[in-house]
Amino acid sequence: MSGFHEGSAMLLSNFVLPNDLHVHWSMMIVLYPYITGLVDGAFIIAALYYLFDIKTLKPVARFSLLFALAFLCCATIPLLLHLGRPERNFNMLLTPNPSSAMAGFGYIYAVSMGVLGFIVLFVYREDLVRLKQQSRGMMKLIYRLLTFDCDDLSPKAMALNERLIKILVGLGIPVAAVLHGYVGFIFGGVKANPTWSTPLMPVIFLFSACVSGISAIVLAYIVIRKLTGKAIDGPCIITCIKTLTGFFILAFSFEMLEVFSHSYLKSGYHHMVEGLLNGPLAASFWLWQVKICSGIPLVLLGVMAFIKLSQTRYNLLAAGVSAILLLQVFIMRWNVVIGGQLMSKSARGYTVFHPEWLDKEGILSVIVVMIIPFVILFVLGKIFPFWSDDRGESID
Amino acid sequence: MSNYALRLIAVATTLVVATGIGFVVKAQLIPDSFGKYGHYRANAIDEEVQRPIRHGTNTSCLKCHTYEAAIHLKGRHNTISCEFCHGTYADHVSNGKKSGTLPVKKNTEISTLCLRCHNTEIKARSQAVIKTVAMPQHLESQEVKLTHTCNQCHHVHAPLKYINRAKQITGLTEAES
Amino acid sequence: MKIEQAPPQLNRRAFIKKVLKGSVTGSLLLIYPMGGGDALDMLQPSTMPDMPEQIPGIRGKAYNIHERKFAFIVDITRCIGCGSCCVADKREYNVPDGYYRTWVERYIKDFDDQVYVDCPNGGLDGYQKPREDIDVQVRDTFFVPKLCNMCKETPCTQVCPVGATFTTPDGFVLMDSDRCVGCGYCIQACPYSSRFLNPVTHTAEKCTWCYHRVRKGLLPACVEVCPTGARKFGSLKDETSEVYKILKGPGVLTVLKEAMGTWPALYYLGARLEVI
Known part of the structure; x- marks a missing residue:
């Protein structure tokens, strides 16, 4: 290091402002955009099939929806673990500050949860109705709820169902983009931090979200199919x-x-x-x-x-x-x-x-938070069959 | 219209109604003074005003400590806050009554305290603002033992009190406080 | 420098909006005698017998929160780095160890334009020793007290998702620790690192320029204990106050990180350009 342009000149004192010694946003805030990114990317795969008719994606389309749903269910966990006063999280919904990028979270999250949830119900409608007729007891009750207690599978009903899927997936793309792009903007909008403060931030976050989500789907598809001995x-x-x-x-x-x-x-x-x-x-x-x-x-x-x-x-x-x-x-x-x-x-x-192991935002918590979506995915798999060939049909 | 469509309309209606109820509940839960001046709870201003005061003023201290007042107010240290060296008013007085004893610095503690301001080694101090000394050179030049603490020559409340008195007695110079 | 530069958004439309808002709030205030910044009760002189009024014109009067204006000026040329202000601040608010509402930095500049800054324990222990880790010919050295800049274009209140931090009509940026969720966004947004998350309450905390003292006619604790007058505070409604005179004069006042567009209300006298 020599001279001003090597960036050494102003750093020699290595002076850190007294309140900057603490890293206030730690691993949970790393995890949160990672999880929403996975949701986003997985949803893109589903959207490519359901909205843009990329037929080859059919084998993973339904699975990516469930995958996105499982992770979206957990998106708030890292945030709650991070908040100093998690019990006050509803303040975000009660008095969202219109000037704050972060304030939109509660509503954006609620909308994306709703949209994704209904997309899954509409996409799985045929299976759900069939499973409802096959099941009994507790499961029957669940399926009744998930089919809106309606067995109507008439061509007219299914046409409506198809249309609704297209509309919701179309709506889901901007919602997913906002859900994750806004996370990028939360960083990009901090002018006090020169590495964050760039309009590129939301764009980088969105593209890397697609990368992580699609990678996750590919890896999960290959691993699960191999483990269950399917093609x-x-x-x-x-x-x-x-x-x-x-x-x-x-x-x-x-x-x-x-x-x-x-x-x-x-x-x-x-x-x-x-x-x-x-x-x-x-x-x-x-x-x-x-x-x-x-x-x-x-x-x-x-x-x-x-x-x-x-x-x-x-x-x-x-x-x-x-x-x-x-x-x-x-x-x-x-x-x-x-x-x-x-x-x-x-x-x-x-x-x-220094990452800690046992802190509420520590490494152990990160591991637990990353396991929960897979547990949810497993449970979802018991209700919604992952693959379209589970009925014994061949893959198109 | 198909059976399914009717059912979906019912579901959608339920959702809209639930959202509506949500917003009504939300409106009820917003604190009273929220939004009076801006997007915040105006009562928080009052609550901040109610925060207990812990530091008094030198007048508060010297009102009772009249002996010290007579010295402190005349000396060069009259701008120094009593509470900086002795602790806060709130730890000493509550509701007009003495509630606790504040520490008085002794011996080397005093020298450390003095040098917090008067150490020449710290060059960032403007000589126009404060008179500084080097230690132990100052002790050597004044021909006193190196174990001397500052307060053996300088009254802590009026640093030149004894010095000037001595000068007056020996007729060296006129008094300066 | 003018007494007060208009923040950039004060164009005609904003002005009209402000006037309208002002008159509406004004007329509401006539109808509703409510709390929220207008409480007077315990601010009467009788309840504070030992503490003479330091900021004239506040006690015993109705406090019109929309009318008041205060100024804080730090005179770097007078700071001796004793750390009294830091000690007073810690005591006034019981600030947890390792966190600072105010602090004093020491700058050393050499002949190669290198700048060395340190701030051991936020200046709480004062500066007892010269820096031993550097060996340079000192060109200039000075202390810089830091505290909340009370920005007029406030980045921290802008980003608070729940409205738990705000600028009062009389210009103080305060915290509502009852609503703060502890997300830390304000801490990220503050270009001056004046904020921290209190490890006890788990809510954000910051310097308030001792709003609770000011409203009772007392100076902020750090100003009160400063032995050299390096920290100056006063009412801009009081033409005899030192801050009024400084701000009215020709002045060589600067603010920190002007390019951030935060329009700080905290002014510095004698700050070298290396001070950020």
């Missing part, structure tokens, strides 16, 4: 990976564009951002997020796009790429949320973050 649909995986490739190129380009803009513009706080990426975040940003978790997937996706592989090998690579990309998005969230707070507003120094 994996080749064309479906190929379409997913192609979509994933597109979104990942966009996400990665924007992530890099943001860094490039900072370093090219050399604006007032550039020395701080540069020092952050090359200092405290050198390992988690350059090594993990960029080199390992973006570089390797780009190469692998390229191989999958240009080289003819057997379906088994393709599926294996698909699962591998998806796993790495899931990690990439998580690390990206970490670098944005935690990394952004390591810079003191003194513009002269960096603080450190």
Whole structure:
């Protein structure tokens, strides 16, 4: 480090403002956009099938809806764990401040929950009616509720059902985009923090959300089908990976564009951002997020796009790429949320973050919060059959 | 219209009604003074006003401590708050009655306290604002033991009180407080 | 510098809106004698026998919250870094260890334009020793007291999702700790890091310029204990007050992080450009 332009000059004192020593938004706030991102991406897969008629996605379409629902159910858990006074969470609904980006959360969340919930009910209608007739006792009661206690499967009713699915999915796309884009905006709108304050933030968040969601669906589909000894649909995986490739190129380009803009513009706080990426975040940003978790997937996706592989090998690579990309998005969230707070507003120094194991926002909590959606997914699977071939029909 | 359509209309109506009820309940739960001046609870201003005062003023202290008042108010330390060295008024008086004893600094504690302001080593202090000394050079130049504490020569409430008195007695110079 | 620069949004429309709002609220105030900033009861001189009025014109009068205006000026050239203000602040509010409503920084500038800042324990213990970790020829060195900037374009109140922090009509940015959910968004939004999450109450907390004292005609605790007059507070309605005179004069006042567009109401006298 030498000279002003290397960003060393103003950092020598490494002065952190006394109140900046604490990282106020910790791992739960990393987890929250990660979860809503998974919801978003999974929903995109469903939307591509139900709204844009990409027929090859049929095998995963219903599953992605359930996957999105399971994760959406858990989106508030990290927030409640994070809040200093979680018992007051209803204040967000009672007196949402119209000038605050965060205030919309309660209502946006309620709407997306409603939309997604009804989409699932409409999509599963035929199965639900059939299962209702087959089941008894408690399950029968549940199915009666889920079919609105109506067995009408007449062509007229089903036509209406189809139309409603299209309308709700159409509505769901902006809702999902708002639900997650606004999370990006919560960061992008903080002018006091030079790494966050960029209009690119919601865009980056949206694209990386699609990446994580689609990766999750691919990985979950392959793993669950393998474990249950069912066939994996080749064309479906190929379409997913192609979509994933597109979104990942966009996400990665924007992530890099943001860094490039900072370093090219050399604006007032550039020395701080540069020092952050090359200092405290050198390992988690350059090594993990960029080199390992973006570089390797780009190469692998390229191989999958240009080289003819057997379906088994393709599926294996698909699962591998998806796993790495899931990690990439998580690390990206970490670098944005935690990394952004390591810079003191003194513009002269960096603080450190030590994750704890047993804290309410600690590593153990993160693990538990990430397990809950899978438990919910398992329970949902008992009510809503994951795959359209569960009835014994063949996959189209 | 199909059976299903009718059922869905019922579901939708229920949802709309439930949402409506939700908003009515919400309106009931908003605190009374919310929105009087802006998007906040105006009564929070009053509550902040009611916060107990912990620091008094030097007048509050010197009203009873008349002996110290006579010295403190005449000395160069008259701008120093009693409570900085001794603790807050609220820890000493409540409802007009003495409720607790405040500490009085002793020996080396006093020197530490003095040097908090008067240490020459801290260059950020403007000499126009405060007179600073270097330790132990000051003790050496004044030819006193290095174990001397500041208050052995300087009255803590009026630092030049004894010095000037001594100068007056020896006829060295005119008094300066 | 003018006494008060108009915040950027004060165009004609905003002005008319403000006048209308003012007259509507004004007429409502005539009808409803209610609480919410207008309480007077315990502010009478009789209940505070030991404490003479320090800000004239407040006690024994109806407090019109829309009429009042105050100013806080920090004179860097007079700060000696004794930390009295920090101690007083901690005691006035029982601020938990490790968190600061106000603090004092020490700046050291060398001949290469390098700036070294430190602030051990927020200045609570004063500055007893010179910095030993740097070996440079000092060009300029000074102390900078920091506290809430009471921004007129307030980023923290803007982002509060529940309206738990707000700017009072008399210009103070306060917290409603009964409604705060502890999300920490205001802490992220404050460019000056004046806010923190109180580890005991789990709600956000900040400097209030001692609103509870000001409303009783007393100076903020930090101003009260400052031995050198580096911290100055007063009413702008009082033409004899020091702050009024400074603000009326030619002045070399600056604010912190002006480019943030926060329009701080906290002014600095003698702040070098390295102070942010």
